Amino acid sequence: MRLFETRAGDDGLPGPERFLAVLALVSGTLMAVVDTTMINLALPSIAADLKVTSSDVVWVTNIFQVVCAAFLLVFAGLSELVTRRRIYLFGLGTFVVAALGSALSRNLDTLLVFRALQGLGAAATLSIGPSIYRLIFPSRLLGSALGLSALVVGGGYAAGPTLSGLVLSFTHWPWLFALNVPLGLASFLLARHALPKETPRQGSFDTRGALYSMLMLASLFLTMNAIGHRAPVWQCAGFGLGMLLAGTAFIRRQRRAPYPLLPLHLFREKRFTLAVSASGFAFVGQGLAFVALSFLYQEKMGLSPLLTAWLFTPWPLALMVVGPLAGRLADRVNPSVLSSIGLGLLIVGFVALALVDESTGIAGSLWRVALCGIGFGLFQPPNNREMMASLPAARSANASGVMSTTRTVGQSLGVALVGAALALGLAVQVTLWLGALTALLSLIASVARIPLARRAMRERASSRSA
Template structure:
């Protein structure tokens, strides 16, 4: 297979070691992604078994996501001091131990403690996943590697609800958590054996920056959750204000810290900044659309939750099919052109979904969802390659942390927009048009990179002519 061929002069790991290292990353990522989607479907079952209300049971998912989001940037920074290999092993170990604890929990309070620990473990692995792909694969295959990463994530999102339904059809909910234990042990063995060794960075750790980052991201996520659930204005406003104040403090600290958690100089590279902007806006559109369609399919078209899950399936399946191909193309073609083309298809798909009505039918909904998946699959791996490849390798951990944080913040903000719109009485179709609008903004950012690349090429040619 092309991904595991070794050529003279290749950086990264040799072919056989590369295979084992990728298996470790794939199993670790799948556990974190599948876990979230599996548990979402099982919340009513868990609530009934533990005799708690649905509003309290939602925190089984929320707490995992809040902790995971809050520690992404922190762990990306810590990885430079302890090495990515050790951090990944820590994250996997924490996740597996917490999964066993969650499986053995018999009350909500204990379950929430272990869910928080699972979020901590997931943050450690997800924060450095993309940068490990860069360390494992040679630079010539970076796009293909990130395409593989997109396939794994999309596969996890697609498989989670189905796997949850199958397990709950013949076993109790604790088995959803227990399933992670053998997979985690296998992934730990592979990671310990195959992940590359590194030299840790010398210097101090930005503790103040880390604390501000945790407060900033956690309060933002809680504020978005409050908005999406139509909580009182004072509650969402309070958390939003705390997030803004922490953000101001974080930026101020990063400018003054001797070893900043996130060097702001990375945003001086326009390619990177535009790619981050395009990613965040596209994930807002995706997160918004997923939630909006859930309401539309069930409340207006009369589909059951399981039928709704099946109607979503073409989206991640299309990413699984298109993502690896887009990644391979990004190693040969300008990634900005590929990303922009994907966003055009995504916008067309979102507009088509916004025009859906009760007479559209299943087939009409499926092809629209598939078109969105094709567009997103063509956009994401090349855009991630642009983010990762626009900065030097020593910044890989920082880039990885930004990528993961941008994805999480974008999706949660999209969900909050749907909640706010519905709370104000707006029709679901309005939120779908809003998703198309945010994706259009992502396209503008992506096209800016195309013109930027063309100007750079013209400048290089002019410089060569002068010389």
């Protein structure tokens, strides 16, 4: 395969070593993504078995997401001090131990403790995964590598609900967690053998910045979750105030810290800033769509939950097919142009979904969701390539942390927007129009960096010829 060919002058790992390292990354990432999607379907079973309410059992998902969001930037910064390899191995090991603990839990409190530990492990692996791709692959194949990452994530999102349904059809929910143990152990051993070693950075760790970051991101997620679940105003305001105070303290600390957790000067690079902006708006739209479509299909069209889940599959399946192709193209043509075309298709898909009514058939729904998936697949890998390639390789861990945080925050904000819109009594189609608007904002950011990306490609070509 082209991804594992070695040419003279390549940076990264040689071809055979590259294959094993990628296999370790793919298995670890797939495990975390599948776990995130398959547990949601099991929440009713967990509630019945542990004899808890639906509002309480939701925290099995929430606490995983809160902890994961809070530690993304922390692990990205810490990886420079102790190396990405060690952080990734710590994440895999923690995830596997916590999965075993979750499978053996017999009350909600114990399960929540282990789910929090799983969120910690997932944060360690997901925060630095994209930057390890840059460490493994030569620069000429970065887009293809990130396209492979999109394929894995898309496959995980598509397989999670189906796998969960199959397992629950034959056995009980603890097996959903137990499945991660053998896969996680195999991934850990492979990663320990195959992932490249690095020389750690000298210097201190920004402990105060890490604390502010955790408080800021956890409060941000809790604020969005409270809005999305129509919590009392005082609760939403309290979380929001905590987010603002922690965010202000975090920014001040980053300006003064000798080794900041998130160097703010990264955002002076316009290509990076615009890629982050485009990613954030696009993931708001994705998070919004996944929740809005559940209400649209079940309440507006009267479809069953199982059929609703099936109607979601064209999105991740299209991402699996288009993402790797877009990643390969991004190594040859302007990535910003590809991202912009993808966002244009995403906007059309959102508008088409907003026009769905009771008369729209299954086929009419499928092509609309597939169009969104094609657009998102054409957007994401080239945009991620721009985000990673616009900064020096030494800052790839920071870029990876920002990428993961932007995705998590964007999706959570999309969920919160749906909750707020429904709480105000707005029709679910209105939220899909909001999705089209966020995709349009993403398109504006993407188009704005096309000349910058073109200039960077010219400079890279001239440096090679020299």
